[in-house]
Amino acid sequence: MSRTVDGVDAATAPTTAATRLTGLVGALRAHGFGIGTGETVDAGHALAAVGFTDRERVREALAATLLHGEAQRPVFDRVFDLYFPLGHTRAAEAHGNTPAGPADLAALRDRLAEALSTGDGAALDRLAAEAVGGFGGYGSGPESDGWSSYQTLSRLRPETLLVRVRERLRAAPGTEESEFTDRLLDDEIRRRVEAFRERVRTEARRRVAERQGRDRVARRAVAGTADTVDFLLAGRAQLDELRRTVRPLARKLATRLAARRRRASRGEIDLRRTLRRSLSTGGVPVRPVLRRRPPRRPELVLLCDVSGSVAGFAQFTMLLVQALHDQFSRVRVFAFVNRVDEVTGLIARGSADPAGLGDRILAEAELTGWHGQSDYGTALGEFADRYAEALGPRTVVFVLGDARTNGSDPNLAALKRIADRARRVHWLNPEQPSLWGTGDSVAPAYAGLVEMRPCRNARQLGALIGRLLPV
Amino acid sequence: MTTGFFSSVDDVADRLAATGYLASPAVATTVFLADRLGKPLLVEGPAGVGKTELAKAVTEVTGARLVRLQCYEGVDESRALYEWNHAKQLLRITAGRGESWDETRTDIFGEEFLLPRPLLTAIRSEQPTVLLIDETDKADVEVEGLLLEVLSDFQITVPELGTIKATRRPFTVLTSNASRELSEALRRRCLFLYVGFPEEELERRIVTLKVPGLDDALAASVVRVVGALRAMDLRKVPSVSETIDWARTLLALGADRLDEGVVRETLGVLLKHQDDIVRAAAKLDLDAV
Structure with missing residues (x-):
């Protein structure tokens, strides 16, 4: 193994390569990655093959051997940065660790603007290290101090450099910008700034890891993959990220449904076509032909609580169902808070602007009566009265909500009526089962009438939809 | 067990570039590892980023022979592995009237009556080979089971003939558009490479x-x-x-x-x-x- 190291932390890399690797694997497993011993051994072979001279190659070698899907990559990258940190930051720390004053801040911002305009990755890494060292430190005691990317970024405010970077880029010699691409410039700079912010976060995590122990930080401070984020806890950025997964997920589900449909039609032999085909094998029916059922697609009704607490979950599911609409003969979507309204049309149009869907539903549909709190009893009753025609023997109903009625009557009779008319009713609850029945939740009562399942993140939802959807 | 096509990551990048395939560091590193570790390479990514092109480029650089299995819904053993040539077997039986049963039986399940399909062709090949299994996700789940033996041990078992082992490992590339999630068992046997949009x-x-x-x-x-x-x-x-x-x-x-x-x-x-x-x-x- 090569000992001339300039990418990876020089002093330690070769001697502790095995421990680092197993540490990394351990942290990835803690994030739910299924990595077997065989793959770890492969990763070791891979490291031996590429050597430690180039950090990016080390990263790719480990990614190739340890990962099974692209969705795992963001988590992997963050964990990798902790276990195989950049080597040169030692030098940066030596001169950048003292809390810096306003003059230093201005100088740093100058250099940052320069680096952003040239897009120099190495310089940006250096600046991120300097910035965290100079402006990210807090606390003074050995137990209470640490490094904060939030504090660094709120002092440095790289997003305010936009105008300066733009001017530098425009003034740069040799770039005779044609007028058209000029309009892309601002967005490009914003993307570069965002990449710098991520560098700062990585650097802060690395420093915290040195202080508190790598394993602990790798498990706690690295967010999991988007599809395992709890719907009820997901922030805006995570919901945006989830929304981008709707289409690929829908495509996968559609394939799965098609496969189930094919399998469901197996069994009945089409005698006429079997005999016809047997002519080519001398009258011996070697390959039986199975009868094809006429494609009769089921109808789907979605009944969603869109009140504040569970809105993220409802929207994600609505978009997913909309993306799957060609798998059904008919999809109707109803939303409620304490009154019910049909929003099928809003969602069909909403595929062009999924981010604004929630606001439009609240603005255009009539979902609240006297107050703004969700009331399952009234909403279910109104649905059973007004939209009974939506239900029939081929309809499958999905009810989405946490069954928290804010103390009002659960109206079990209404749900019973719905369940009687429809072929199947599934209730997806974004809360974990241990919380059902606590406080104002009437989940156990509803669960007695229809099948209720916990559905806490996108991965569970995908699995449930793939299994429960009728074919 | 290496396929022994490349000597270093840079070697991969340079030689691929010479054929007109510009590889990102990730692609070059992973191709090198697939070659060095002798493992199949599973390439995923959006349509049109050059997944299939990569296999062709590797073929071209190494002067190997390209064996391609195009997967589709309903592809099966007889399309992917091998098939017995029934017509020829029948002819053999009719031609050999008067023979004893034992002679006939041992005869008609011999190499002569075996029709090799892509996987068997690649395994048996004496010369350097690149095996491209294209759009693996289009094939049914059962086919994945079929691939497992081939990809982990590079051998194929034909009940009548025994196990055929690869004399030299083909450089294997599987591509997928992720329209279906490939099974964990298959992924475990492969190196994973995601080819995204280039920088x-x-x-x-x-x-x-x-x-x-x-x-x-x-x-x-x-x-x-x-x-x-x-x-x-x-x-x-x-x-x-x-x-x-x-x-x-x-x-x-x-x-x-x-x-x-x-x-x-x-x-x-x-x-x-x-x-x-x-x-x-x-x-x-x-x-x-």
Whole structure:
């Protein structure tokens, strides 16, 4: 193994390569990655093959051997940065660790603007290290101090450099910008700034890891993959990220449904076509032909609580169902808070602007009566009265909500009526089962009438939809 | 167990570049590892980023023979592994009337009556081989089970003949568009490589290489516009192949710089859905399309 190291932390890399690797694997497993011993051994072979001279190659070698899907990559990258940190930051720390004053801040911002305009990755890494060292430190005691990317970024405010970077880029010699691409410039700079912010976060995590122990930080401070984020806890950025997964997920589900449909039609032999085909094998029916059922697609009704607490979950599911609409003969979507309204049309149009869907539903549909709190009893009753025609023997109903009625009557009779008319009713609850029945939740009562399942993140939802959807 | 095509990561990058395939560091590293560790390479990524092209490029550099298995719904053992040549077996039986049963039986299940399909061909090949299993996700789940023996041990068991082991490991590439989740068992046996959209710099080099005669400044603008489109929330974002198509279109139209009119008229080369075109036009401040 090569000992001339300039990418990876020089002093330690070769001697502790095995421990680092197993540490990394351990942290990835803690994030739910299924990595077997065989793959770890492969990763070791891979490291031996590429050597430690180039950090990016080390990263790719480990990614190739340890990962099974692209969705795992963001988590992997963050964990990798902790276990195989950049080597040169030692030098940066030596001169950048003292809390810096306003003059230093201005100088740093100058250099940052320069680096952003040239897009120099190495310089940006250096600046991120300097910035965290100079402006990210807090606390003074050995137990209470640490490094904060939030504090660094709120002092440095790289997003305010936009105008300066733009001017530098425009003034740069040799770039005779044609007028058209000029309009892309601002967005490009914003993307570069965002990449710098991520560098700062990585650097802060690395420093915290040195202080508190790598394993602990790798498990706690690295967010999991988007599809395992709890719907009820997901922030805006995570919901945006989830929304981008709707289409690929829908495509996968559609394939799965098609496969189930094919399998469901197996069994009945089409005698006429079997005999016809047997002519080519001398009258011996070697390959039986199975009868094809006429494609009769089921109808789907979605009944969603869109009140504040569970809105993220409802929207994600609505978009997913909309993306799957060609798998059904008919999809109707109803939303409620304490009154019910049909929003099928809003969602069909909403595929062009999924981010604004929630606001439009609240603005255009009539979902609240006297107050703004969700009331399952009234909403279910109104649905059973007004939209009974939506239900029939081929309809499958999905009810989405946490069954928290804010103390009002659960109206079990209404749900019973719905369940009687429809072929199947599934209730997806974004809360974990241990919380059902606590406080104002009437989940156990509803669960007695229809099948209720916990559905806490996108991965569970995908699995449930793939299994429960009728074919 | 190496296939022994390459000596280092740089070697991979240089030789692939010589055939016109510009590899990102990730691609070069992983191809090198697949070669060195002798493991199959599972390549995923959006359509049109050059997954199949990668296998062809490796074939070309190494002077190997390309064996390709195109997967589709309903592909089965007899299409992927081997098949007995029934007609020939029947002929053999009729020709050999008067023979004893034992002679006939041992005879008709011999090499002569075996029709090798891609996987068997690749395993038995004496010369260096690149095995390309294209669009693995299109095949049914059962076929994956079939692939497991081939990919982990590079051997195929034919009940009548015994186990056929590879004399030299083929360099194996599986591609997938992720329209179905491949099973964990299959993924475990492979090195995983995700080929995404290339970085701006690399894409510019690809465009300049594939569309000779295109002005450098225009190539840079083309790549920037495509980059901006990819950052939008579109139904189908343009891939590398679309970037190249667009560059060719611009060259054919004789455009020497991008302006609103040219972009508006040629947006259809990049985007394949009307919604996307409308959306992108609005974001790029083009007038109504």
